[in-house]
Structures are given as structure tokens and as C-alpha cells.
Amino acid sequence: MSEIVLETRNLVRDYTTAGGMFRQAKTVRAVKGxxxxxxxxxxxxxxxxxxxxxxxxxxxxxxxxxxxxxDLIIDGQKVDTAKGVSPELRRKVQIxxxxxxxxxxxxxxxxxxxxEPLIINSDLPASERRHRAMEMxxxxxxxxxxxxxxxxxxxxxxxxxxxxxxxxMLNPRLLVLDEPxxxxxxxxxxxxxxxxxxxxxxxxxTYVFISHDLSVVRYIADEVMVMYxxxxxxxxxxxxxxxxxxxxxxxxxxAATPRTDVExxxxxxxxxxAAA
Amino acid sequence: xxxxxxxxxxxxxxxVGGKLKAVDGISLHxxxxxxxxxxxxxxxxxxxxMLAVMGxxxxxxxxxxxxxxxxxxxxxxxxxxxxxxxxxKDIGMIFQEPMASLNPCFTVGFQIEETLRQHTDLDRAARRxxxxxxxxxxxxxxxxxxxxxxxxxxxxxxxxxxxIAMALACNPKLLIADEPTTALDVTIQKQILELLVNLQxxxxxxxxxxxxxxxxxxxxxxxxxxxxxxxxxxESDVLSLFESPKHPYTRxxxxxxxxxxxxxxxxxxxxxxxxxEAVTGGAA
Ligand SMILES: Nc1ncnc2c1ncn2[C@@H]1O[C@H](COP(=O)(O)OP(=O)(O)OP(=O)(O)O)[C@@H](O)[C@H]1O
Ligand SMILES: Nc1ncnc2c1ncn2[C@@H]1O[C@H](COP(=O)(O)OP(=O)(O)OP(=O)(O)O)[C@@H](O)[C@H]1O
Ligand SMILES: [Mg+2]
Ligand SMILES: [Mg+2]
Numbered sequence: 001m002s003e004i005v006l007e008t009r010n011l012v013r014d015y016t017t018a019g020g021m022f023r024q025a026k027t028v029r030a031v032k033g034x035x036x037x038x039x040x041x042x043x044x045x046x047x048x049x050x051x052x053x054x055x056x057x058x059x060x061x062x063x064x065x066x067x068x069x070x071d072l073i074i075d076g077q078k079v080d081t082a083k084g085v086s087p088e089l090r091r092k093v094q095i096x097x098x099x100x101x102x103x104x105x106x107x108x109x110x111x112x113x114x115x116e117p118l119i120i121n122s123d124l125p126a127s128e129r130r131h132r133a134m135e136m137x138x139x140x141x142x143x144x145x146x147x148x149x150x151x152x153x154x155x156x157x158x159x160x161x162x163x164x165x166x167x168x169m170l171n172p173r174l175l176v177l178d179e180p181x182x183x184x185x186x187x188x189x190x191x192x193x194x195x196x197x198x199x200x201x202x203x204x205x206t207y208v209f210i211s212h213d214l215s216v217v218r219y220i221a222d223e224v225m226v227m228y229x230x231x232x233x234x235x236x237x238x239x240x241x242x243x244x245x246x247x248x249x250x251x252x253x254x255a256a257t258p259r260t261d262v263e264x265x266x267x268x269x270x271x272x273x274a275a276a
Numbered sequence: 277x278x279x280x281x282x283x284x285x286x287x288x289x290x291x292v293g294g295k296l297k298a299v300d301g302i303s304l305h306x307x308x309x310x311x312x313x314x315x316x317x318x319x320x321x322x323x324x325x326m327l328a329v330m331g332x333x334x335x336x337x338x339x340x341x342x343x344x345x346x347x348x349x350x351x352x353x354x355x356x357x358x359x360x361x362x363x364x365k366d367i368g369m370i371f372q373e374p375m376a377s378l379n380p381c382f383t384v385g386f387q388i389e390e391t392l393r394q395h396t397d398l399d400r401a402a403r404r405x406x407x408x409x410x411x412x413x414x415x416x417x418x419x420x421x422x423x424x425x426x427x428x429x430x431x432x433x434x435x436x437x438x439x440i441a442m443a444l445a446c447n448p449k450l451l452i453a454d455e456p457t458t459a460l461d462v463t464i465q466k467q468i469l470e471l472l473v474n475l476q477x478x479x480x481x482x483x484x485x486x487x488x489x490x491x492x493x494x495x496x497x498x499x500x501x502x503x504x505x506x507x508x509x510x511e512s513d514v515l516s517l518f519e520s521p522k523h524p525y526t527r528x529x530x531x532x533x534x535x536x537x538x539x540x541x542x543x544x545x546x547x548x549x550x551x552x553e554a555v556t557g558g559a560a
Contacts, residue, residue: 179458
């Protein structure tokens with residue numbers, strides 16, 4: 001039997017917006033009963049329309065927000081986020097946020113960001129901590145001179161890589177990545193995806209990978225879930241989902257992929273000239 | 277005459293570790309009704325050069341250029357108040373990190389209406405109508421409700437569409453779009469790109485589009501500039517670029533797509549350089 005690292009049963013999340021003098025309080029169900037299972041060392045990719053509840057699901061899995069209903073089970077243990085989560089479990093489950101800027105402390109240098117988890121969780125000497133942080137910086141395609149810089153001094157894609165590096169420094173068992181490579185050009189994207197694949201091979205890391213980029217999903221995923229308005233409308237092995245999509249939205253999604261062939265470009269330019 | 281013309285832009289940041297050169301002599305121009313796409317590596321200075329045009333860099337930045345001209349006016353030496361009249365009205369910008377670029381303390385509706393208040397003569401009711409119209413254009417459902425949401429109550433892609441709506445609010449002559457669809461799934465990306473292209477044809481709006489997604493380039497651009505290692509390595513019309521890319525980095529961008537992965541490793545750009553060097557004997 002393979003180990004199940006992550007399981008959810010009918011996870012639900014409601015958001016209630018505060019009512020005002022003239023407005024009634026309103027409840028929106030952002031996630032409508034998601035059940036999933038991820039085995040150790042595997043990658044589940046989640047795709048879906050913007051606003052369909054992917055980040056909300058990610059925040060429940062990583063115990064940042066408690067679910068409105070349903071069960072979250074990590075390593076066979078039922079977790080009750082609302083009642084408090086042990087530091088050990090917190091370390092085990094990490095998230096790379098969709099908005100890396102918002103998750104970095106503006107007053108903390110990048111080197112310190114990366115070394116901090118080692119201070120809290122291990123008794124490594126300072127020189128070793130520094131060495132490991134430097135190594136990680138290089139692995140995500142940044143350079144030693146970036147060590148002493150603050151978050152605002154980086155480009156969008158560089159910040160995204162810092163967020164990935166920080167999550168990896170904690171040696172998580174389960175890593176949830178919310179659009180982690182959306183701002184990276186292909187050269188860096190390949191480097192980061194290869195790094196994630198290597199770490200998975202070496203340490204059996206388990207990933208939940210949220211992405212809009214279908215070619216990336218196709219490359220990285222073992223299983224794929226397609227979400228639509230808070231529900232899982234498709235869930236299966238990568239090959240099944242890609243070769244035989246069942247739901248209308250999935251079909252639309254695959255059909256909307258941009259066309260890069262010369263004929264399509266020519267046709268578009270002709271339309272533009274005609275309209276001008 | 278070009279709508280925006282930049283000649284020899286250089287940009288340095290003062291940091292505790294000394295001076296840091298972020299942009300080293302970039303020139304570009306874009307005409308009315310034209311879409312210029314800029315593609316290039318992460319960290320190659322794409323965003324900061326556009327922020328320089330907008331006058332939005334921190335004080336640690338030193339900007340020099342032979343000139344930055346917009347609509348015939350030199351905006352490099354414009355007084356801050358004259359510049360504010362152009363920025364946000366004649367030039368709109370979609371920022372790269374939408375969730376970090378919206379003000380967390382105000383509702384998104386207030387932020388759009390505030391932009392309209394500063395730059396147009398619309399009265400309160402007309403501003404509200406325009407805000408509703410903009411939200412519909414970018415495909416945000418339940419428009420009336422959504423206008424009273426705060427940024428943290430919206431998803432990443434919803435925030436990105438709010439940014440797009442704000443940038444378009446005053447019918448800009450030039451739209452600078454910095455990775456405008458990174459948080460959108462391909463179905464909504466398609467709607468947004470169509471919206472931008474149509475506006476562009478209808479109003480003659482010029483657009484500078486920064487992206488790393490060659491699919492987005494193929495579906496929108498007229499002309500493409502490719503930056504690599506801080507330099508401009510290639511510039512051509514979009515058809516020629518896809519038909520016969522010249523620089524190895526461009527060729528790599530076009531072929532290093534994950535769908536071309538062989539085995540379980542992704543080809544990286546340097547793999548392509550090595551391959552090309554093997555073929556050309558290092559002449560690339
Ligand atoms: N704090 C909140 N209060 C109220 N509504 C919220 C809140 N957070 C998210 N929502 C709503 O819940 C829905 C799901 O949001 P979520 O961020 O999970 O979407 P997503 O799938 O990650 O989308 P994207 O791909 O655009 O990032 C959206 O309609 C959003 O507006
Ligand atoms: N405030 C700042 N202080 C110091 N250096 C900075 C600052 N802002 C940006 N930089 C540096 O300038 C360089 C160019 O940054 P820029 O944001 O323009 O990159 P980019 O081409 O947009 O990359 P990406 O594709 O990752 O967004 C980067 O190396 C970055 O580290
Ligand atoms: Mg999200
Ligand atoms: Mg950028």
C-alpha cells in the first residue's frame with residue numbers, strides 16, 4: 001500500500017461578506033465539497049477558471065484557513081485547523097503563495113528570510129546556515145549578491161523564486177504551490193521545474209501544484225483536478241484528463257490555448273489590416 | 277511620428293552594496309495603433325524601464341536617457357505635476373503584481389472611481405456607470421457587488437482584471453501591460469486579449485506588452501523585441517520572428533516549451549545554446 005500524505009473529504013468553504021447599513025450580509029460558497037487524495041512522492045495539479053476556488057482550497061490544505069465543513073487528513077491524522085495546529089505539522093506543510101510580494105517581510109533581507117527556518121528548526125552553526133541558504137539561492141537561479149537585498153529590490157520573477165526557495169528551506173513533506181512559475185520566462189521556469197522534480201525524486205516530496213499553464217501541468221502532474229465554480233468537474237490521471245476530457249469546461253480550456261502557428265498569426269494580422 | 281520614443285535609457289539603483297546597473301542603454305519606440313511585445317529573461321529590466329517612463333521608481337534610482345518622448349513631449353524633464361496629468365490618463369499601466377499593486381485599504385470600486393475623478397470631468401453617477409461598464413468589459417461577474425469588495429476578498433485573477441479595468445479607465449493613448457494575463461486561465465486570457473486587441477483597433481490605442489508567453493505574443497503583437505542578458509538581441513515583426521527566429525535565445529523560447537520535453541527532464545535554454553554551438557561551432 002502506498003502512503004497517502006494528503007486527503008480531503010468534502011471540504012467546503014464559505015465566505016461571508018459583512019453587511020452594511022443598506023446591504024445584507026451575504027454568504028458565498030467558494031469551495032463546494034472537494035475530496036482528493038495524494039500519495040507520497042506524487043504531484044496533483046489543479047487547474048480551473050479564475051475565481052473558482054483554487055487558492056481557497058490551498059489555504060485550507062495548508063491550515064491557514066479552517067474549512068467551513070469537511071475533513072482534512074494529513075499523514076492519516078485528522079486535522080482541526082480551528083483548534084490549533086502543532087508547530088511540527090506547520091513545518092511539514094508549506095505553501096508558496098500566489099502573491100509572493102505580500103508574503104515576504106519588506107524589512108527582512110533575503111538571506112535572513114532563507115536562514116530563519118534553520119534557526120528555528122535546527123541547531124546548525126551560523127556558517128552552515130549561510131552556506132545552505134546560498135546553495136538554495138543558486139538552485140533557483142539567483143546569485144550570491146542577492147543575499148543581502150530586500151524584497152522590493154527584486155523583479156517579479158525573482159520574488160517568485162525567493163518564495164519557492166523559502167518554502168524548500170523548511171524541508172516540507174507536502175508543498176502546495178499556487179501559480180509558482182507564472183512570472184518566469186522559459187529558461188528559469190525549466191530550471192525551477194527541474195529542481196522540484198529532483199527534490200521529489202530524492203526526498204519523496206508531495207506536491208499540490210496550482211497552475212493556469214496547461215503545458216506545465218502536463219509536464220509535472222501525475223494526477224489532474226479541474227475545478228469549476230468551486231467543484232471538481234474532472235479528476236483523474238494526467239493522461240486520462242488530457243486525452244479524454246469529460247466536462248465542457250475542460251474541453252473549452254484545452255481549445256482556448258493560444259495558437260502560435262504562422263498561419264494563425266497571418267490571419268490575425270489580416271483581420272487587423274482590414275479593420276483599420 | 278512615434279507615440280512613445282525612448283533613446284538610450286540607462287538605469288542604476290543605489291544599494292548598500294554599491295551601484296547596481298539594471299538597464300544599460302535600451303531604446304524603443306511604439307506608434308499609434310501598434311502593439312510592441314517585449315520578451316526576455318527574468319530580471320533583465322523590462323519592468324523597471326516601464327516604471328521609469330511612468331515616473332514610478334523609488335528615489336534610489338538614477339535615470340538617464342537621451343530622451344523619453346511621449347506624444348512629442350519630453351517627459352523625462354517634465355515637472356511632477358505635469359507628469360501626473362499624463363500618467364494614469366494618457367498612459368495606463370497594468371502592473372506585474374496585481375495583488376500587491378492595489379491599495380488594500382479601499383474597495384476596488386472606490387479605487388477605479390478615484391482614478392476617474394482625478395482625470396475626467398465625469399460626475400459621481402457617471403463615474404459609477406463607467407466603473408460598472410469597465411468591470412463588465414473585463415469579465416468580472418456580479419459587478420455591483422464586486423465594486424464594494426476589498427482586494428483581499430478577490431482571487432488573483434480577479435485582482436488582475438481590476439488592474440486592467442483601472443488601466444483602461446480613462447481611454448489611454450498608450451497602454452503598458454506588464455505580464456497582464458499571468459493569473460488568468462486560458463479561457464479568460466483569451467477574452468482579455470480579444471478585448472485589448474479590439475480596443476486597440478477601435479481607438480488606435482498603442483500597447484507595450486511585456487510577456488514571457490510566446491502564445492500571448494502570437495495572438496497580439498505587431499512587433500517583438502527580445503532581450504537577453506540585459507541586451508536587445510533581436511527585433512522584428514511578429515511573423516518573421518515566428519517564421520525565422522534569428523537569435524538562439526529566441527529559438528529556444530519558441531521550442532523550449534514544456535510540451536517539447538523529452539523524457540523526464542525539461543529542456544532548458546542553455547541546452548539549446550549547447551546544441552546550437554555543436555551545430556554552428558560556437559558561432560551563435
Ligand atoms: N476573503 C474573501 N472574502 C470573500 N470572498 C472571497 C475571499 N477570498 C476569496 N473570495 C472569493 O472566493 C472565490 C474563490 O477565490 P479563490 O482565490 O480561491 O480563486 P482562485 O481559483 O484561486 O482564482 P485565481 O485563479 O484567479 O487566483 C472568488 O470568487 C473570490 O472572489
Ligand atoms: N528597487 C530596486 N533596487 C535595486 N534593484 C532593483 C530594484 N528594482 C529592481 N531591481 C533590479 O533590477 C533588475 C531588473 O528588474 P525588473 O523588475 O525590471 O526585471 P524584469 O525584466 O521585469 O524581470 P521579471 O520578468 O522577473 O519581472 C533586477 O535584477 C532587479 O533585481
Ligand atoms: Mg488563486
Ligand atoms: Mg517584471
